[in-house]
Structure formats: structure tokens, C-alpha cells
Amino acid sequence: MISHTHNERWSHRLGRRAGHAWRGYLRREQRAAGWLVARGVPAGATTALLWLAKLLVLGVLLYVAFWFFLLVFVLLVARGFAHNEQDEDLWAQQDELRHGTAGYGLYSSGGQRIDPHDPNNPYDE
Incomplete structure (x- = not known):
């Protein structure tokens, strides 16, 4: 067959x-x-x-x-x-990684650090 x-x-x-x-x-x-x-x-x-x-x-x-x-x-x-x-705020300043008053980290457009960090840690600048 x-x-x-x-x-x-x-x-x-x-x-x-x-x-x-x-x-x-x-x-x-x-x-x-x-x-x-x-x-x-x-x-x-x-x-x-x-x-x-x-x-x-x-x-x-x-x-x-x-x-x-x-x-x-x-x-x-x-x-x-x-x-x-949905993308209305295309030209608004976004959050960014930079050196600021509380050390290097993620800062909002208003200058506030928004990522978790310990200000007493010497390695967290």
C-alpha cells in the first residue's frame, strides 16, 4: 500500500x-x-x-x-x-539621572530626588 x-x-x-x-x-x-x-x-x-x-x-x-x-x-x-x-506632555521636562543636591540619582523636573537612597550612606553620593 x-x-x-x-x-x-x-x-x-x-x-x-x-x-x-x-x-x-x-x-x-x-x-x-x-x-x-x-x-x-x-x-x-x-x-x-x-x-x-x-x-x-x-x-x-x-x-x-x-x-x-x-x-x-x-x-x-x-x-x-x-x-x-496621550503624549500631550512631550515637551515637558522628564525625570533624569544627574548629580544634584542629594548626590547622583534620579531627580524630578522640580529638582527633588525621587529614587530611594540613604543620605547617611557615604557610598550613596
Whole structure:
């Protein structure tokens, strides 16, 4: 008994499925064109009608894509504004490590040492 292994890449399988779908679409289109011609619609009008249907579908897809990307853009801009409001004090002086009146340590913007230290420790300058 031999087991069947997949040696094809996923892109080949995807391409094969897309080809099957395209051929199925073309069969249905030919069947619709044949049905219209059998009902007495001229061949030129049938071709024009099928192209009109394709263009209509393309227009709807572009319309939906436009509004989708506009929504995504607005959400990204709103997120950017919300993020900037959190960083309002960007230019305010931050806490920093420096030498001050109580020795080297972390000092606030007002000059107070804010890290834990022992003023009586000779090694804590």
C-alpha cells in the first residue's frame, strides 16, 4: 500500500483551483449566452449584455473597496489622534539621572530626588 503525499506547493493548488473556477465561470457565461440567443436576442446584444454585467460587477466591487479603504483610513487617522493625545506632555521636562543636591540619582523636573537612597550612606553620593 502506497500512501499519497502532497509534493505540490500551495501556490500550485491555489492556481489549479483558480483555473477550475475560471473555466466554470466561462462555461456558465457560454450557457447564459446560448440561452439568450435561443430566446431571440441577437448575438451582438448578448455580448454587450454580458460585458455590461461584468462592468456592473466591477463597478460594485470598486465602490465597496473605496468605502472599505476610506473607513480603514479614517480609523487609522482617529487612532493616530488618540495616540497623540496621550503624549500631550512631550515637551515637558522628564525625570533624569544627574548629580544634584542629594548626590547622583534620579531627580524630578522640580529638582527633588525621587529614587530611594540613604543620605547617611557615604557610598550613596
